[in-house]
Amino acid sequence: MSESSSGEARRVRIVCSLLPPAGTRLEGPVHVRLTVEDVSLLDSASTTVSEIDVIARTRDDLRKPFEIVAGLRAGRRYAIRGHVDRSGDGQVATGDLVTTAQHAVAGDRAVASIELPMVEVRPAD
Structure with a gap:
């Protein structure tokens, strides 16, 4: 499946593996949000x-691959970010896990595999 001459988006399946910090514990269910952005x-x-x-x-659930499908256009740059939201309110808070670097998504193939290192949000000093 490739981009047409009219500039239509190419459908790309992105398989993400989250890499939480060693010793990460989960108490109850958490929301995992993955967002693909045009950057x-x-x-x-x-x-x-x-x-x-x-x-x-569970922590093992975090290590299982997550899949997201996005329509990507040639000539554009895309990145994916992650947020493990412990409270489920959609806000980044102390104890949440987040990505802190840009992780490029290759839009030139049907399937892109990405590992996302996560860091825990610490209280402000």
């Missing part, structure tokens, strides 16, 4: 292209 324009906010929100009940 082509450096001087403006990114645009969400695709997003999933799933429930993980």
